[in-house]
Amino acid sequence: MLRYIGKRALQSAVGLSVLIIAVFFLARLTGxxxxxxxxxxxxxALIDEFRAREGLDRPVIEQFGVYVWNVMHGDFGTSLRRHRPALDMVLEAYPVTLQLAFTAMALVLVSASLVGSVAAYRPGSAVDRTVTVSSLISASVPDFWVAISAILLFAVTLxxxxxxxxxxxxxxxxxxLGVLVLRPFGMLVQVVRASMIATLSSAxxxxxxxxxxxEGRIIYVHALxxxxxxxxxxxxxxxVGMINGLVIIETIFGFPGIGKLMIDAVMARDxxxxxxxxxxxxxxIFTLFILVDLAYVALDPRIRHR
Amino acid sequence: MLNLKRLAFLNIATAAGLFAGHGFAQDKTLVVVLPEAPVTMEACMGNNTVNGRVIRINIYEPLTVVSDTTGQVEPRLATSWERLDDLTWRFHLREGVKFHDDAPFNAEAVVTEMKRTLNRDRNCHTEQQYFRGFNMTPTVVDDLTLDIKTDVPVPILPTFLSTLLISSPNSPLEEFTLKPIGTGPYKYDGENPGTEIRTVKNPDWWGEHSNVDAVKYIWRGESVVRASMISVGEADLTPELAVQDATDPALDKPYVDAETLWLRIDTEVPPLNDIRVRQALNYAVNREAMLGTLVSKDAVPSTQITVKGVLGHSEDIDDEVYPYDPEKAKSLLAEAKADGVPVETPILLVGRTNILSNSTEVMEAIMAMFQEVGLNVTLRMTEIGEWREYHNRPYPEGRQPVIVQTKHDNNRGDAAFSLQPKYACDGTNAAMCDPEIDAMIAKATAESGPDRGKLMEEVFAKLYREWVPDIHLFHMVSYARVGNRIDYVPNLLTGIEVRIEDVNFK
Structure with missing residues (x-):
C-alpha cells in the first residue's frame, strides 16, 4: 500500500511541476x-521603475528560476497588490474554502445517494420521473441566479x-450551502440512479x-x-469543479475563501x-485524487488484487 | 456506507466547530457595507477608493482637507499656513493632538510620514500619483511649525498635502502596516481577516464626534446584496449601488461623485485633426436618449471633465452642451471632405469594459450614432491593461485615428489635477498639443491668487469652444443607500471617503 501511495505521490509531483511551469508562463502572457x-x-518611467523593483524587467526564464528557488525555500513571494506574503493570504483563505467545499460535498453525497437510490428502485415510476426532472433542473440552473433569488426570497421577503x-x-x-450543492447534487443523483439501476438488476x-x-438493506447496504x-x-x-461555484458563493455571500482570492489575483495580475x-x-486536488484511488481499493477487492 | 455517513457527520461537525464569531448591527455601532475589501490599511495608499473609504479621515488625517462644497482647502491637522516665498510654505500644526498609540503629533511626525510616503521603494500610490512633479524638503521650525521647501513653485501645495495621510512615527518605515495608527476620530479595533474591520471611537480626538461609537466595515461585491442588507437592517450604509438596484426612493440617495464620462479624440491623426470632424462627432451623439436607459436618469450632460465645486470648473459653458443634430454633423463632414479631409478613414473607437455599468452598451450606441452620420467607425472593447495602451502616452507612430472612452475623477478640488495630464503637450493622457493652451495651463496652475480659478475656467472654455478635443458625455451620479437608523448625506467626496464624523444615529 505504501509503495502504491509513493508511486501516486511521485506521479502527482510530476503533474504539479508541469502545472507550476504552465501557470508561471501563462500568467505572464496575460500582460x-x-x-x-x-x-x-x-x-x-514609473512603469519601468515598478517593473525593475518587482524583478519583472528580467528575462522570464530568470524570473522562473528565482521563483522556483524561492518556492523550494518556502518563499512564495509577496502580493504585488496587497504587499503581504502570498502564502499567508492563501492559507488564511483556505480553511473557509475547505469547510464550505467538504461540507457541501458531504451533503451532496448523502442526499444524492438517498434520492438516486429511491429513483432507481422503480425506474419509470412517477417518483423516478420527478427525481430525474428535478435533478436535471438542479444541475442546469445558474448558481448566480439562484443565489440572488434565494437572498431576495429567504432574506428580504421572508x-x-x-x-x-x-x-x-x-x-x-x-x-x-443550499446554492453550492445544487449543481453537484443534480449531477450525482443522475449517476447514482444509473449506477443503481444496473446494480439492482444484478444476480x-x-x-x-x-x-x-x-429492501432497505438490499438497496443501501449491498447494492449501493x-x-x-x-x-x-x-x-x-x-x-474539483466546485471551485467555480465557490467563486460565486464567496463573492455573493461574503465568504473569505480561496476562490474569490484567486479571481481577484488573476484580475489584478497579482x-x-x-x-x-x-x-x-x-x-x-492531487491529495483528493490519491484518497479517491485509496477509496477504490477499500471498496473493491478486485482492484486490490490487480 | 457507514464510513461515508460518519465522514459526512464529521465534516458538518468540524465546520460547525470552526465557525468564527459574527454579530448583527448593535446600537451605536454603525455597519458600513462596501463593494470591496480594503487592499491595505497603509496610510500612503489611503487615496485609493477601496482603502480610503475606511482609513481616510476616519483613522488617518492629513494636514489639510478639500471642502466637498466649495473646493477650497481647509484646515485639518494644520490650523493655518502661509507662503513665505515662491518655493517655501510654512504650516502651523494643531496643538494637543495625539496618535492612537499616544505618540505626540508634531512637526517631526509629519517629517517622518513624508519620508515613509515619499520613499519610492515602498511603491506608494500617493507618492506616484501626487508627488512626482516636484521635490519637497521639510524643515522643523519648532514642535508645531513646519516649513516645506519645494524645488519648483507649487502654488497649491496645501491642496497636494490633503493627500498625505499622517500615520504614527512608530509605524513601520519600510513594509506596509497591518495595524493603522493615525490621529483620526476612530481607531483600529481589529479585524476578522477577509470578513470585517472594526474601528472604535477615539476618545482623545481633537474634534467633535458624531454619536457613532464604533464602526464595522464589511464588504459584498454584489450591489443587490448590499442593497438588501440595508433594506433588512443588517447594515446601515453603503456608499455605492448599481443604478438598477437603487429602487427605494426612501433609502437611496443619488449624489454627483466627481466622475465624468467622456470620449477623448486623438487630435493628432487625420481625419480627427480637423475641428469640423470633431464637432461633427459631438453633434452625432444623442445624449438625451442615453439618460434613463443606458446611464442613470440623474446623470448630467457635460461640457468639461471637472464637476461643479472643483476650482476651475467653468459654469459659463455648462449650458452649451452640443445638441443632437445629425444633419449638422453630416454637413460638417461634407464640408471637411470637400476640403480634402479623409473622412472615410476607418476610426477605432476604444471602450473599456466595466468602466461603468452598461459600458459596452453605451459604446455600441455611440458607434451606431457615428456610423449614422457616415463615419467609418468600429468598436473595440478592452480590459484596463490594453486600454492603457490607447489612453496613455507614448502613442505609436503611424497609428490609426482613435477615440478612447474614459472617465475622470477629480475629487482633489482643483482643476490643475485635470488640465495638465489631459491637455498639456506633455500630459500623460493628452492627445493634443497646442502651445497657446500649454501656456494658459502653465499660467493658471502657477497662479496662487484669487485669479487661479478664473484662469483655469478660461482654459476649459477655450478648449470646449475652440479646440473640441473631446466628446463630453455625462457627469455621473452614484447612489448611496442610507438605512433608517442613521442620518447621512452623501457628497462629492463619498467616492473616496466616508467620513463617519458626518454620520449620526437618529
Whole structure:
C-alpha cells in the first residue's frame, strides 16, 4: 500500500511541476501587472521603475528560476497588490474554502445517494420521473441566479435568514450551502440512479431478495456499495469543479475563501498570489485524487488484487 | 456506507466547530457595507477608493482637507499656513493632538510620514500619483511649525498635502502596516481577516464626534446584496449601488461623485485633426436618449471633465452642451471632405469594459450614432491593461485615428489635477498639443491668487469652444443607500471617503 501511495505521490509531483511551469508562463502572457497596479496616470518611467523593483524587467526564464528557488525555500513571494506574503493570504483563505467545499460535498453525497437510490428502485415510476426532472433542473440552473433569488426570497421577503455573511451562526451557512450543492447534487443523483439501476438488476440482488432480506438493506447496504465506484469518481470530479461555484458563493455571500482570492489575483495580475493559490489548490486536488484511488481499493477487492 | 455517513457527520461537525464569531448591527455601532475589501490599511495608499473609504479621515488625517462644497482647502491637522516665498510654505500644526498609540503629533511626525510616503521603494500610490512633479524638503521650525521647501513653485501645495495621510512615527518605515495608527476620530479595533474591520471611537480626538461609537466595515461585491442588507437592517450604509438596484426612493440617495464620462479624440491623426470632424462627432451623439436607459436618469450632460465645486470648473459653458443634430454633423463632414479631409478613414473607437455599468452598451450606441452620420467607425472593447495602451502616452507612430472612452475623477478640488495630464503637450493622457493652451495651463496652475480659478475656467472654455478635443458625455451620479437608523448625506467626496464624523444615529 505504501509503495502504491509513493508511486501516486511521485506521479502527482510530476503533474504539479508541469502545472507550476504552465501557470508561471501563462500568467505572464496575460500582460504587464504594472499597467493594472499603478495609478491610471502612471507614465512609462514609473512603469519601468515598478517593473525593475518587482524583478519583472528580467528575462522570464530568470524570473522562473528565482521563483522556483524561492518556492523550494518556502518563499512564495509577496502580493504585488496587497504587499503581504502570498502564502499567508492563501492559507488564511483556505480553511473557509475547505469547510464550505467538504461540507457541501458531504451533503451532496448523502442526499444524492438517498434520492438516486429511491429513483432507481422503480425506474419509470412517477417518483423516478420527478427525481430525474428535478435533478436535471438542479444541475442546469445558474448558481448566480439562484443565489440572488434565494437572498431576495429567504432574506428580504421572508426574513428567515441573513442575506450574507460568514460566522458561527448556522443560518449564515444555509443559503450558501443550499446554492453550492445544487449543481453537484443534480449531477450525482443522475449517476447514482444509473449506477443503481444496473446494480439492482444484478444476480446478487435477486439472490438477496430470495433470501428474504429487507429492501432497505438490499438497496443501501449491498447494492449501493457495489454502485459506489462511479459515484465516487464523479463526486471527486464535482468537488474539483466546485471551485467555480465557490467563486460565486464567496463573492455573493461574503465568504473569505480561496476562490474569490484567486479571481481577484488573476484580475489584478497579482502573479505571486495566483501562483501560490493555484499551487496550494493543486496540492489539495492531487491529495483528493490519491484518497479517491485509496477509496477504490477499500471498496473493491478486485482492484486490490490487480 | 457507514464510513461515508460518519465522514459526512464529521465534516458538518468540524465546520460547525470552526465557525468564527459574527454579530448583527448593535446600537451605536454603525455597519458600513462596501463593494470591496480594503487592499491595505497603509496610510500612503489611503487615496485609493477601496482603502480610503475606511482609513481616510476616519483613522488617518492629513494636514489639510478639500471642502466637498466649495473646493477650497481647509484646515485639518494644520490650523493655518502661509507662503513665505515662491518655493517655501510654512504650516502651523494643531496643538494637543495625539496618535492612537499616544505618540505626540508634531512637526517631526509629519517629517517622518513624508519620508515613509515619499520613499519610492515602498511603491506608494500617493507618492506616484501626487508627488512626482516636484521635490519637497521639510524643515522643523519648532514642535508645531513646519516649513516645506519645494524645488519648483507649487502654488497649491496645501491642496497636494490633503493627500498625505499622517500615520504614527512608530509605524513601520519600510513594509506596509497591518495595524493603522493615525490621529483620526476612530481607531483600529481589529479585524476578522477577509470578513470585517472594526474601528472604535477615539476618545482623545481633537474634534467633535458624531454619536457613532464604533464602526464595522464589511464588504459584498454584489450591489443587490448590499442593497438588501440595508433594506433588512443588517447594515446601515453603503456608499455605492448599481443604478438598477437603487429602487427605494426612501433609502437611496443619488449624489454627483466627481466622475465624468467622456470620449477623448486623438487630435493628432487625420481625419480627427480637423475641428469640423470633431464637432461633427459631438453633434452625432444623442445624449438625451442615453439618460434613463443606458446611464442613470440623474446623470448630467457635460461640457468639461471637472464637476461643479472643483476650482476651475467653468459654469459659463455648462449650458452649451452640443445638441443632437445629425444633419449638422453630416454637413460638417461634407464640408471637411470637400476640403480634402479623409473622412472615410476607418476610426477605432476604444471602450473599456466595466468602466461603468452598461459600458459596452453605451459604446455600441455611440458607434451606431457615428456610423449614422457616415463615419467609418468600429468598436473595440478592452480590459484596463490594453486600454492603457490607447489612453496613455507614448502613442505609436503611424497609428490609426482613435477615440478612447474614459472617465475622470477629480475629487482633489482643483482643476490643475485635470488640465495638465489631459491637455498639456506633455500630459500623460493628452492627445493634443497646442502651445497657446500649454501656456494658459502653465499660467493658471502657477497662479496662487484669487485669479487661479478664473484662469483655469478660461482654459476649459477655450478648449470646449475652440479646440473640441473631446466628446463630453455625462457627469455621473452614484447612489448611496442610507438605512433608517442613521442620518447621512452623501457628497462629492463619498467616492473616496466616508467620513463617519458626518454620520449620526437618529
Amino acid at each position: 504587464d501587472p504594472a499597467k493594472l497596479l499603478l495609478p491610471i496616470n502612471a507614465d512609462q 426574513q428567515w435568514l441573513p442575506t450574507s455573511g460568514y460566522g458561527s451562526d448556522i443560518r449564515f451557512w444555509l443559503l450558501p 446478487f440482488v435477486r439472490t438477496a431478495r430470495i433470501k428474504g432480506m429487507s 456499495r457495489n454502485a459506489l465506484l462511479p459515484i465516487i469518481t464523479v463526486a471527486a470530479d464535482q468537488t 502573479f505571486p498570489v495566483v501562483q501560490a493559490s493555484i499551487l496550494v489548490t493543486a496540492i489539495a
